[in-house]
Amino acid sequence: MVGDWRRRPVGRERQVESQVPWSGTIGTRIEAMATTSRRTCVGTTLTEISETEQRIQANGITSRLGCRVNNNGYAKAHPANGHPRFIRESKDEKENRTYPIKLSKYNESFEKVPFITAALTHFGFYILMFLGFINQLLFTPNVAKERKRKGYAPLYENFEQFYLRYVYRRVRDCWNRPICSVPGATVVLKDRTTNDYGWTFEFTGTETKCINLGSYNYLGFAESTGPCAEESIRTLKKFGCSSCSSRLELGSMPIHNELEQLTARFLGVEDAIVFGMGFATNTLNLPSLVSAGSLVLSDEKNHASVILGLRLSGAIIRVFKHNNVKHLEDCLKKAILLGQQNTGEPWKKIIIVVEGIYSMEGSIVHLPEILKLKKKYKAYLYLDEAHSTGAIGKRGRGICDYYDVDPREVDILMGTFTKSFGSAGGYIAGTKVANILRNKHKNTAVHLFNSAFLQTLINYLRVHSHAHSYAMSMSPPIAQQIITSMKIIAGEDGTDAGKKRTKQLARNTRYFRRKLNQIGVITYGNENSPVVPMLVYLFSKIGSVVRTLTTRNIATVGVGFPATPLMEGRIRFCLSAAHTKEQLDYVLKNIEDISGTLGLKYSNKPRDPNPIEYYSDSETE
């Protein structure tokens, strides 16, 4: 239990206490956590329970109540973690474990690249590398140089630097484009030209209005008018733009507490904690949850923030194949069987880290299967819902809503406010509770006990998270934008505007994906995911597609090497509820056009000969 001794003012306990209703108990617990690593029983209620229920199975832990309670975030070695005891399940436990998995929800495709295209992509890449070396040899690159560094090792010379200068630079006009309007359904691009092949740019002074398929504006909340903007402005006038302090010190405002409660309510869990930056939510919270001696099973396609967080934590990371539950199970089995590297000791804890919607692949995690695995092997599950919260599910509540799974079954729910809510920041929501216990006993004593435990994870983070202790608290107008948009999505504003947006997004997604399949281009991912990657493989094709679409007033984003494997360049379309059918039709017509002339029809799948229907508002699917 590493408490930062320099920053343990008296205010810490007081603050935590003030946030929970049974402050006495929690206060004792927090103190106990900070001072001793081993806790004893907490009052008479627990002893009562321990008589009735000898063993509870918390996630990943088999513990004995009344004598010793382990809970999430408790960094000491768990005696049972990595040692699942296969006890016979009772009937209702079994029912709890089987999910009505609807196969149609797994409907995703990852078409293989045609051999000739793969060969040409490699060949083209060698040509680019070759030309890059020659270019570097003949001309000095037009970049800043290190001076007065005689005898020092060069700071900036690595492959990535070379790649940026001689591959990325040539098509640099397709990225980082300056805009001068709200990135809603349409966006105004500031035109620029280059006279030296991408080393420098000049503004031409003109502007182009484009249909925006490049923003993660899933529900269309990126607006400069409307209730969200108005309320944000009102909050800005009331609270100012920053508290200039971290949450743990003076930066906590009522609006943050309101946002946290709303987020928890929105997600259907007991508590949540919010941070001012989405990337940091992953990067700075994972190290406080896992440590050396823990095992992390991470999906191959996880986002850079997750990977960075895991590396910072010092835990052993094993990567499993993308969305491959079988491989995950193999990894779990092997890990439990062999234990820690070198010593063979059992792991402190095992955490499976997955994302909801993978932003580069457009695929959706196979959550029900992973939940089953996690329960079978008693591992924890960390679900990064950066792209899925708000964007998917009937009520727009994310992956758990999409699969009709109880969100409380996922141990740690993480997400960002950057995408669907049109704001900034991130949250972690979760509970740490023995589900079996919850289902078995409905009496009040157990409920009391439960609710004392429910906020354990979040309260632990409130004390130990670096982002909570040291990072600036979220700006009030930004928090207000989230609150207003979240209330609209949840229908708490009394209208059905949110529902309409969710529906519109789902319709747009299906329509767009089916149409693309009909055109014959290769798209990756689940048919319900609003991120649609269209594979073009070659760097030149990324450049040519983005440039051609820009001339036709469509703004898209190409994705190349650092974000994807070297040979899998793609164009990523991000759909939004703000897009109308006419806009999508215009885009699709142009894509069909250029996919013929630029040669993008790689797909060998059978195409649907019938025209694709776009469902109107009255129809329900």
Next chain:
Amino acid sequence: MKLLEKVLSFLQYWYFRYTLVTELYMVEKWERHFINIFLVSLFCLLFYFNHKILLPATSLVLSAG
């Protein structure tokens, strides 16, 4: 004349497609020429090798068999 234009545009289009798949679309002009000359000379050498060495060698082996 019409036919010539058609052939020209056809050739132009397929040259464009060729530059796309070899990544020459995004490089500078001299680099494009450099690679083109390199490829053409490579093919010429290959042709010469086949014509002068491989063909006689195979015919020798075949006639011996």
